[in-house]
Amino acid sequence: MDKKTVLITGGAGFIGSHLCDRFVAEGFKVLCMDNLITGSMDNIKHLMNDNNFRFIEHNVSKFIDLGEDVHFVMHFASPASPDDYLKFPIPTLKVGSLGTHNVLGLAKEKKARFMLASTSEVYGDPLVHPQPESYWGHVNPVGVRGCYDEAKRFSEAITMAYHRMHKVDTRIVRIFNTYGPRMRMHDGRVVPNFIYQALNNKPLTVYGKGRQTRSFCYVSDLVEGIFRLLFAKTNDPVNLGNPNEFTIMQLAKLLIKQTGTKSKIVYKPLPQDDPRQRQPDILLAKKLLKWKPLIELEEGLNTTIGYFRDLGGK
Numbered sequence: 516m517d518k519k520t521v522l523i524t525g526g527a528g529f530i531g532s533h534l535c536d537r538f539v540a541e542g543f544k545v546l547c548m549d550n551l552i553t554g555s556m557d558n559i560k561h562l563m564n565d566n567n568f569r570f571i572e573h574n575v576s577k578f579i580d581l582g583e584d585v586h587f588v589m590h591f592a593s594p595a596s597p598d599d600y601l602k603f604p605i606p607t608l609k610v611g612s613l614g615t616h617n618v619l620g621l622a623k624e625k626k627a628r629f630m631l632a633s634t635s636e637v638y639g640d641p642l643v644h645p646q647p648e649s650y651w652g653h654v655n656p657v658g659v660r661g662c663y664d665e666a667k668r669f670s671e672a673i674t675m676a677y678h679r680m681h682k683v684d685t686r687i688v689r690i691f692n693t694y695g696p697r698m699r700m701h702d703g704r705v706v707p708n709f710i711y712q713a714l715n716n717k718p719l720t721v722y723g724k725g726r727q728t729r730s731f732c733y734v735s736d737l738v739e740g741i742f743r744l745l746f747a748k749t750n751d752p753v754n755l756g757n758p759n760e761f762t763i764m765q766l767a768k769l770l771i772k773q774t775g776t777k778s779k780i781v782y783k784p785l786p787q788d789d790p791r792q793r794q795p796d797i798l799l800a801k802k803l804l805k806w807k808p809l810i811e812l813e814e815g816l817n818t819t820i821g822y823f824r825d826l827g828g829k
């Protein structure tokens with residue numbers, strides 16, 4: 516049987532590159548598309564000589580022209596760190612609007628199944644806790660995170676419109692905080708920030724009082740859930756994440772312990788619209804996908820610390 520082809524936008528990014536690995540391992544032909552604004556060739560260099568892998572440098576916010584058949588389109592291109600939204604607010608809005616429109620058009624043309632990488636940010640600073648898929652969210656459209664949150668909310672809306680109007684077979688995954696190897700050490704997110712600081716004996720920068728919570732999912736658990744969702748029968752959004760919830764202060768203390776650093780904690784101002792709490796309700800994913808996260812935070816952090824150590828901690 517001929518191999519099926521999957522297009523992965525953002526394929527040189529953190530989650531995208533792990534998806535490239537998974538689809539190549541599962542016997543797919545992988546087209547990895549990235550404009551490298553936040554992605555990196557380092558994440559995919561081990562795949563470059565594989566006959567079933569091709570890298571295409573392209574900005575998906577511009578028209579996408581592909582001659583070959585495509586059976587699956589995974590739209591994972593977007594800056595994904597609050598620091599990056601500050602640096603690239605317009606590319607973030609464009610990739611979640613024009614980019615999503617382009618990849619949906621491609622999926623329609625190729626009769627491909629489509630998956631949108633959405634986010635827990637569609638829930639904003641949530642007033643319902645934990646967050647089920649049925650919650651509509653509490654988002655500030657004009658705040659500094661609005662460029663990401665609203666682009667993803669638009670992405671969900673246009674994905675459903677293409678499903679309803681053009682019968683594109685779509686999936687929407689709402690991804691909660693995910694961490695692991697291939698995050699950029701300086702992307703500004705809390706896990707790489709703290710690990711970098713700990714490995715270099717610099718103070719860990721806790722924003723606010725560190726009482727805000729997040730629930731951290733190790734990347735291999737997420738990839739397993741995404742793979743199952745692609746082949747499950749639903750067009751409705753599905754949360755994927757690890758429901759074990761920690762305060763940022765707990766995370767800082769855990770990393771100080773796990774790295775054995777001499778670092779202390781310093782407090783910095785809480786960024787605007789920083790969600791106070793976040794925990795996925797994953798009942799739907801458990802039922803539909805027979806999935807649950809397996810990697811505990813300590814174990815996942817150990818692997819991630821090892822990855823950053825191997826890079827020289829810089």
Ligand code: UDP
Nearest residue numbers: 597703704705706708720721722727763789
């Ligand atoms: N944070 C922190 N110190 C840092 C970076 C982040 O205390 O050096 C906090 C941030 O204020 C937020 C949480 O950690 O409450 C998670 O931030 P991140 O940027 O990883 O992603 P978010 O979940 O906010 O999108």
